[in-house]
């Protein structure tokens with residue numbers, strides 16, 4: 001393991017100890033540091049704490065917020081809540097999957113520029129259908145408008 | 160020009176999405192350019208305010224000159240120079256951009272308690288909350304009332320939990336207060352998992368101190384010194400404002416040790432949810448705060464006896480808590496005078512879907528559904544026909560047009576086969592397919608089922624399979640009976656509220672819209688033209704101008720035709736994506 005990763009994990013580990021050993025918080029820290037939960041990090045943590053790795057994976061796979069695979073540079077979050085559903089969010093999603101050439105079951109583009117995710121409701125239902133790109137909220141979207149918005153991320157990817 | 164000018168810019172999630180940040184910045188810039196900022200004699204302040212409910216019209220801006228307020232809608236940054244020049248400097252409002260009668264209709268029929276200060280005060284400034292009598296409720300409790308008296312007051316108010324189940328709040332507190340323990344906890348449930356609901360988010364974004372004050376009142380009543388807010392990670396703005404509010408409350412001595420010079424200590428931590436609907440259920444939520452998989456457990460023991468870390472715990476919803484400062488300040492009688500015979504106070508609803516005025520509304524319990532839909536909501540979009548209102552989210556049901564006069568409260572909603580839930584209200588019109596809606600909710604509950612108990616884990620999966628085959632035109636004659644059978648078994652035997660209520664959308668759509676199920680099964684037809692597998696797309700020749708839009712939009716190469724001549728869709732190649740239908744400007748593509 002690289003030393004920079006090790007330093008980061010040690011910091012998270014001391015945090016974990018001060019935190020009463022909260023597994024969710026540890027995973028949230030790991031993810032905010034690395035962008036996802038690297039398998040190595042889990043085994044390292046498991047060795048260090050004596051808690052079985054299965055316990056970490058059990059928690060990580062239970063919650064939809066945790067990712068076990070690296071994600072794209074830009075995260076597109078498509079709202080699939082009720083309000084967005086009845087306002088046609090699935091048509092936007094179909095279009096984006098097509099536009100980004102994502103095969104069934106895939107969510108990250110080959111070049112790693114975009115990841116398309118679905119979420120149950122972002123709480124902006126009155127401007128449905130809603131899409132997020134890197135936390136920026138786009139309301140009252142249509143397939144065309146969304147495709148246009150994405151172009152700006154292709155040209156100048158977020159820092 | 161006047162010396163007393165106040166500008167409020169709506170900066171909830173909706174406001175920011177519509178460009179609230181840019182509008183704020185533009186006001187700052189323009190005012191500075193006009194030299195108003197520097198002139199201390201002239202008082203002109205720009206305030207950030209939370210959501211006032213009408214996000215569809217954002218960015219909303221109030222300009223008050225000598226307390227005469229003008230509200231503008233759909234404001235963009237490039238419109239600000241004209242507002243500053245004509246209204247603020249010139250003193251003449253820009254009539255073109257002022258809100259219309261519908262804006263006033265939307266607000267005037269409401270009765271605001273919890274939302275009264277949302278959208279009026281700066282949520283990031285504790286002084287703004289103190290100016291509207293904030294924290295007077297907890298101060299009153301601490302200085303004039305015993306914990307038992309606080310509980311009596313909440314009981315007398317008739318307040319019921321706004322998180323879904325509608326359990327009387329005072330009673331819950333009394334159980335918890337009666338349990339002796341060295342430690343007790345208060346938890347604010349801000350998980351708001353119902354897709355299509357955003358009341359709790361708006362309350363925290365718009366008036367976080369009211370929630371903090373409510374938690375303090377609960378803590379004092381039951382004897383807790385620690386509190387947690389369990390909030391969805393999908394609500395970054397609410398989390399940020401909550402953190403700001405907590406540190407301001409500490410700095411002002413409303414949280415911490417020996418609050419208001421008494422022996423009452425209380426502080427609050429924030430826990431971010433990690434994305435699981437079932438964690439809204441109280442025992443699952445507790446497991447999640449403890450860092451575990453969020454799986455519910457059997458009750459009893461209830462959290463009031465054995466909750467967080469095994470200690471007595473009160474869990475209340477955000478809106479429930481935000482009502483408390485008002486109840487303490489204005490009295491139980493005042494609160495009990497609002498609402499219906501059995502359900503007291505007001506309820507916040509997230510009114511969305513196919514309705515003209517989408518947004519957040521607060522109405523007295525018992526208001527007829529019709530008033531919500533037509534007077535406040537302004538009726539159905541595009542004058543289409545009203546079909547149903549879905550309330551209670553994935554645990555609720557659909558209310559059809561024959562119950563449009565229903566007085567909306569906990570009891571009446573249950574009577575017609577739906578429920579209050581957390582307050583989502585999604586309006587459906589003639590273009591919505593009820594089988595599709597019921598399948599939509601089952602997809603949600605099936606994927607959110609935690610898997611601990613069999614009826615919910617397997618049962619929701621089987622329900623979804625049957626619903627899916629019906630929407631694909633492969634339904635069997637016996638499927639409706641099969642659905643009803645399974646639905647009732649799942650309701651009766653599931654471990655927690657998720658499974659117990661998951662079949663509700665199926666049951667209520669079969670109850671009121673059985674004919675739609677039958678059309679799918681018997682005639683292989685989707686009456687609302689939603690279920691893709693059952694649709695055929697065709698071009699009406701005499702309407703088609705041959706513009707070629709559909710041809711370019713079609714991902715499957717199923718459309719052919721020469722320029723300026725009618726086009727043709729090859730149904731054997733068509734993947735039924737609807738792209739041609741969407742792009743056609745001449746309404747010459749039909750789906751049926």
Ligand SMILES: Cc1cc2nc3c(=O)[nH]c(=O)nc-3n(C[C@H](O)[C@H](O)[C@H](O)COP(=O)(O)O)c2cc1C
Pocket residue numbers: 319320321322323324325326328348349350351352353436437438439440441442474475476477479480581655656657
């Ligand atoms: C599956 C499920 C999800 C729930 N989600 C929420 C939620 O998101 N927010 C909430 O306040 N209550 C939710 N509840 C209800 C809580 O279990 C609990 O009853 C409520 O937080 C109590 O607060 P109240 O008495 O103030 O309503 C949910 C219940 C179930 C069974």
Ligand code: FES
Pocket residue numbers: 079080081082083084085120121122123124125126128129130354355356
């Ligand atoms: S349903 Fe999409 S924001 Fe709520």
